[in-house]
Structures are given as C-alpha cells and as structure tokens.
Amino acid sequence: MDNSALSGTFQCVITEPAYKAVSAAIERAIIGGALPPGTALPTEQDLSERFGVHRSTVREAIRQVEQEGLLQRRASRRLYVCLPGINDLAPRATRLLLLQETTFREMWEVALAIEPLSARLAAQYATEEDLELLEANFDAGLASSDLPTLVALDTEFHALVGRASHNSALMLAREPISLLYNTALLQIFERLPQGCERNVTAHRRILDALRSRDGEAAAHWTHKHMVDFQRGFALAGLDMSSPLVKSK
Numbered sequence: 195m196d197n198s199a200l201s202g203t204f205q206c207v208i209t210e211p212a213y214k215a216v217s218a219a220i221e222r223a224i225i226g227g228a229l230p231p232g233t234a235l236p237t238e239q240d241l242s243e244r245f246g247v248h249r250s251t252v253r254e255a256i257r258q259v260e261q262e263g264l265l266q267r268r269a270s271r272r273l274y275v276c277l278p279g280i281n282d283l284a285p286r287a288t289r290l291l292l293l294q295e296t297t298f299r300e301m302w303e304v305a306l307a308i309e310p311l312s313a314r315l316a317a318q319y320a321t322e323e324d325l326e327l328l329e330a331n332f333d334a335g336l337a338s339s340d341l342p343t344l345v346a347l348d349t350e351f352h353a354l355v356g357r358a359s360h361n362s363a364l365m366l367a368r369e370p371i372s373l374l375y376n377t378a379l380l381q382i383f384e385r386l387p388q389g390c391e392r393n394v395t396a397h398r399r400i401l402d403a404l405r406s407r408d409g410e411a412a413a414h415w416t417h418k419h420m421v422d423f424q425r426g427f428a429l430a431g432l433d434m435s436s437p438l439v440k441s442k
Contacts, residue, residue, distance in 0.1 A: 212247050212251045213251045213252075213254035213255040213258065214255070214258070216241070216245050216247060216251060216252060216255035217254075217255035217256070217258040217259050219245070220235075220241075220255060220256070220259050220264075221259055221262065221264060224259075224264050224275050229275045230275065231275050231276050232274060232275065232276075233274065233275045234272050234273070234274055234275075235256070235265060235272070235273040235274065235275060238252045238253060238256070241255075241256075256273065260273070263276070264276065287369075287370035288370045288371075288373040288374060290370075291370060291371070291374060291438075292374075292437075292438065292439070295437035296374065296437065296438055297434065297435050297436060297437055297438065298378050298427055298432065298433075298434045298435075298436070298438055299434040299435055301371055301374045301375075301378070301438065302420070302423065302424050302427075302434070304371050305368075305371060305372075305375075305420055305423070306417070306420045306421075306424075308364070308367060308368045308371065309352060309355075309368070309416050309417075309419075309420055310412075310413040310414075310416045310417045310420070311359075311364065311413070312352070312355050312356045312358075312359050312364060312368060312416070313355055313400060313403070313404070313409075313412035313413050313415070313416040314409040314410075314412055314413040315358075315359035315360075315361055315364065315409075316355050316356075316358035316359045316404055316412065317403060317404050317406075317407050317408055317409035317411075317412040317413075318407070318409055319358065319359055319360045319361075320358035320359075320360075320404055321358070324354065324357065324358035325358075325401075325404060325405060327354050328351065328354050328355065328358070328401055328404065329401065331347055331350055331351050331354060332351070332394075332397055332398065332401055334347055335347045335348070335351075335393075335394060335397070336394065341380060341383045341384065341390075342380065344383065344390055344393075345375075345376045345379045345380045345383065346376065348375065348376070348379055348393055348397075349372060349373065349375050349376050349379075351397055352368075352372055352375070353369065353372055355400070355404070355416075356368050356369065356372070358404070374438055377438045377439060378423075378427060378432075378438060379423075381427075381430060381432055382423075382426040382427055382430050382432075385430040385431065385432075386426055386429060386430050389426045392422055392426070393419075396415060396416075396418065396419035396422065397419075399411075399415040400412055400415045400416055400419065403415055
C-alpha cells in the first residue's frame with residue numbers, strides 16, 4: 195500500500211500534559227459541586243494515588259487551580275476550596291482584553307449596551323445601602339480636583355450601579371470592560387477639563403433616577419452619558435480604533 199496516500203489523513207497526536215488533565219479534573223469537581231466551597235482539598239499524596247501520577251504532577255496541577263482563584267491557603271497551610279468573587283476575576287479578564295489589543299470603539303460598543311441595562315436594573319433592585327454608597331461616591335467626586343482620583347471615582351460609580359443591579363451575570367459581564375474606562379477617561383480629562391463637569395451632571399441625573407426608582411430615566415441618562423463619553427474621546431483627538439493601554 196502506498197503510505198503517501200495517507201499523509202494528509204493522519205495527523206500528529208498531541209498529548210495533554212498530565213498536570214493539565216489533573217487540574218481540569220479538580221476544577222470540574224469544584225464547579226460541579228463535588229468539592230463545595232469550604233471543603234479541604236485532599237492531600238498531595240491522596241490525590242497522587244487517586245490519579246495515579248507523581249506528587250510533582252499533582253503539585254503543578256494544584257498550582258494551576260490556585261491561580262484560577264478556586265483554592266486558598268489558610269493559616270494551617272491546608273488548601274480549601276473557594277469560589278472567586280467578581281473583583282478577583284475582573285482584573286484577569288481585563289488583562290486579556292489588553293493583550294487582545296481591545297480598542298476604545300470595541301470597549302465603548304459593549305458599554306453602550308451594558309451600562310444602561312445596569313442602570314435600569316439598579317433602579318428596580320438597589321437597596322438603601324447601595325444608594326448610600328453611590329451618594330458617598332458622588333460627594334467624594336465633588337470634593338476632589340485630582341484627575342486620577344476623579345477617574346477612579348467614575349469607574350467606581352459605574353461599578354456600584356452594576357452591583358446595585360444584583361445580577362451576577364451582568365456584573366461578571368461588565369466589570370472587566372469597566373476597568374478599561376479609566377485608561378480612556380484619564381486621557382479625556384487631561385485634554386478636556388470640562389469633561390469633569392459633564393460627568394458630575396450625568397452622575398447626578400443617574401443617581402436621582404435610581405432614587406426615584408425610574409428605570410427608564412436611569413437607562414436614558416446612562417445612555418446619554420455613554421454617548422458623551424465617546425464624543426469626549428473624539429473631541430480629545432484620540433483614535434477610537436487604537437488599542438487601549440493600561441494606565442500607569
């Protein structure tokens with residue numbers, strides 16, 4: 195038989211490293227509920243015997259799972275299962291967005307859809323504590339003239355609105371994108387100082403709508419705020435198609 199006829203039929207088999215197979219199995223057990231949060235992870239020796247691999251392989255697999263935020267060490271040095279919070283996951287996703295050279299246009303298109311929805315839901319579900327945190331954020335913005343501080347407060351304001359929606363899926367979707375705001379907003383404020391005043395006006399309108407439980411008004415003013423965000427970026431002479439970079 196002419197073996198050359200099979201040259202395009204059979205491909206090289208790529209074998210997954212053992213530690214990756216073990217880490218994937220541990221992650222499945224955690225996400226599937228077999229290892230619920232608060233459960234102590236079996237010892238390296240126990241896992242080594244169960245998986246039939248060397249302890250060094252298990253050690254590397256555990257390191258991978260720990261880096262994903264699914265395990266935490268306690269004072270006893272034992273590893274326990276935990277589920278990462280949004281604040282733990284978002285910075286990692288944001289780094290990936292930066293590595294993918296996400297542009298302002300891409301970030302803004304997503305924000306234009308997500309932020310008004312966050313405001314609409316927040317008007318319905320925000321607690322008094324949520325509203326008090328937003329008021330405190332707004333007051334802090336009025337009291338500051340430091341641009342990096344104002345940018346950080348702006349990012350926090352929208353994060354607080356998102357959390358006030360009490361929708362975990364939405365919060366997970368918006369938080370990585372929102373961490374890119376400060377990169378663009380600082381450039382706008384540096385070139386267009388009047389942008390700070392427009393931000394204050396928009397935040398006041400959004401907050402008033404949330405207090406009134408007016409979802410339509412909250413979404414409307416948030417949409418206007420996002421459109422103004424894009425307009426400020428353009429007026430500052432910045433290129434919407436250029437990749438965003440992490441602010442220092």
